[in-house]
Amino acid sequence: MDKNTSIPHIAFLYPGYAAEDDYPRLAGMISTPAEVSVIHTAFDEDAHTIKALTEMGSPERLKEGAEHLKDASMEAVLWTSTSASFVRGIDGIGEQIETLENLLHIPASTTAMAFARAVAAINARRVAIAATYPRDIALLFKTFLEHFDIEVVHITCRDIITAAEVGTLEKEAVLQFVTDNDHPDADAILIPDTALHSAAWLEDLEAAAGKPVLTANQVSFWEGLRLCGKLTPQSGLGTLFRVNPWN
Structure with missing residues (x-):
């Protein structure tokens, strides 16, 4: 086969x-x-x-x-x-x-590593990060991306401490989170938390943002x-x- x-x-x-x-x-x-x-x-x-x-x-x-x-x-x-x-x-x-x-x-x-490869795959040069994390953790993600010459033009943090709480966020909250944290210079928006549901809403997220959205x-x-x-x-x-x- x-x-x-x-x-x-x-x-x-x-x-x-x-x-x-x-x-x-x-x-x-x-x-x-x-x-x-x-x-x-x-x-x-x-x-x-x-x-x-x-x-x-x-x-x-x-x-x-x-x-x-x-x-x-x-x-x-x-x-x-x-x-x-x-x-x-x-x-x-x-x-x-x-x-x-x-x-x-x-x-x-x-x-x-999947994020770094995915950003390259869609040919994004500059990204915005919409993070559920506290700011100090989100900044480490920014540093990681910069290792691959990915420019972070905007970063926003929701300051949620536990994964369990992130997992309770529903569709409308996630859509709002993305649209509120876009940036005109960003080629794509990255949502880095695997505790956040997104699979059922991938096309809706991109429609709301008007650009590619990459979720964990x-x-x-x-x-x-x-x-x-x-x-x-x-x-x-x-x-x-x-x-x-x-x-």
């Missing part, structure tokens, strides 16, 4: 419970539905603080989650906490990816398909999924 048309099998390591239902929803929205496995990882504290996020994204926590996948037939694995990736810096992200690949022997990535769970799923070698143009999932990945 041609690998580009066969069913993708993607695993997502997800800390706690908030918007993890976005992944099976996205899996069912593509033309050849994917099979996904969501593994909930443990952590000491649900908090958008450097200390809590560093512990949450430690190699030890990732190993604990990945152990549940050792006998699964997955083709790629994602660590799906943007903030518990970028707070560890580029070297820390590399360690996260290496930890997962060494244990599972499949391609691995993180949501933070969207780019994570896109990255998983890319790692599987099964990324093909799709409709209904925003600008990112309409781009031909092989151009």
